Amino acid sequence: MGEKIVITSGKGGVGKSTIAANLAAAFARLGKNSILVDMDMGLRSLDVFLGLENKVVFDLSDLADGICREKQALVKWDVSPRVRLVAAAQLRGSETVDEDRLTRVLDSLKEDCDYLLIDCPAGVGRGFRNATASADTAILVATPDGVCLRDAERMAGLLKSRDIPRLLLAVNRVSPRHLKPDWPASPGVFAEKLGLETIALIPEDACVERCTQCGVPAAWQKGSRAGRAIMDAARRLNGESVPQISLNREFPVLRLLRRLGLR
Numbered sequence: 158m159g160e161k162i163v164i165t166s167g168k169g170g171v172g173k174s175t176i177a178a179n180l181a182a183a184f185a186r187l188g189k190n191s192i193l194v195d196m197d198m199g200l201r202s203l204d205v206f207l208g209l210e211n212k213v214v215f216d217l218s219d220l221a222d223g224i225c226r227e228k229q230a231l232v233k234w235d236v237s238p239r240v241r242l243v244a245a246a247q248l249r250g251s252e253t254v255d256e257d258r259l260t261r262v263l264d265s266l267k268e269d270c271d272y273l274l275i276d277c278p279a280g281v282g283r284g285f286r287n288a289t290a291s292a293d294t295a296i297l298v299a300t301p302d303g304v305c306l307r308d309a310e311r312m313a314g315l316l317k318s319r320d321i322p323r324l325l326l327a328v329n330r331v332s333p334r335h336l337k338p339d340w341p342a343s344p345g346v347f348a349e350k351l352g353l354e355t356i357a358l359i360p361e362d363a364c365v366e367r368c369t370q371c372g373v374p375a376a377w378q379k380g381s382r383a384g385r386a387i388m389d390a391a392r393r394l395n396g397e398s399v400p401q402i403s404l405n406r407e408f409p410v411l412r413l414l415r416r417l418g419l420r
């Protein structure tokens with residue numbers, strides 16, 4: 158039986174789908190099987206993140222309605238069979254799907270993988286309730302800005318009321334200026350105000366967008382700082398103890414001196 162991890166946020170566009178796709182790729186690198194479920198009904202995106210947009214025939218609503226079998230709704234990622242996707246319906250909203258059937262479908266998918274990764278729609282509507290039902294872990298994604306902090310505080314309160322055993326925070330698109338002590342919505346302020354353990358501090362990284370364009374998440378490739386941060390988060394979720402990387406920019410010569418113990 159796999160672990161059901163829901164990736165959620167208050168504010169939209171903060172990187173939920175990016176993190177979901179990258180976690181699946183990172184788990185694959187660790188030898189773990191994931192099923193990604195896109196629950197952003199009407200606004201699906203994970204198929205694009207994995208370059209699978211031309212391979213989706215059936216979606217989550219079809220599966221919940223019994224129109225197709227599980228095998229038909231699961232689309233394998235070309236790069237690694239350890240990553241499979243169930244796409245969201247593009248022409249139907251979450252209100253058209255029967256909640257009990259959806260829960261049964263998700264429970265059954267959970268039996269078939271190590272990690273069931275649910276990409277939740279932004280906000281607190283029915284899509285959020287469906288996605289968070291019976292989750293083992295929720296990752297609240299936020300970017301370091303004041304609006305996001307306010308929305309994340311509301312969302313953390315809602316998540317706490319949903320009896321989810323493990324609540325975690327991922328702060329995305331972090332730049333060195335966000336780490337300065339005078340930045341009002343720094344990752345440290347988030348962790349303190351929300352009272353959540355931080356599973357990932359993910360730097361702003363142009364690689365992320367480039368990787369999305371080619372359907373291969375940054376965590377699958379070497380050389381991306383954001384990819385590495387998400388790889389480390391996957392290791393933590395998998396039970397390893399991995400220290401956070403420093404997000405402060407450091408000149409190469411200073412880094413060398415530090416490594417040699419001269420600084």
Ligand SMILES: Nc1ncnc2c1ncn2[C@@H]1O[C@H](COP(=O)(O)OP(=O)(O)OP(=O)(O)O)[C@@H](O)[C@H]1O
Nearest residue numbers: 169170171172173174175279330360361362365366
């Ligand atoms: N660490 C990062 N560095 C640079 N760009 C990023 C990073 N994370 C995400 N992005 C970019 O931010 C944009 C929004 O990301 P994404 O679609 O994952 O957000 P979302 O929370 O799923 O949005 P929505 O609420 O609409 O579903 C994308 O263009 C993505 O490439």
Ligand SMILES: [Mg+2]
Nearest residue numbers: 173174197202
């Ligand atoms: Mg999304």
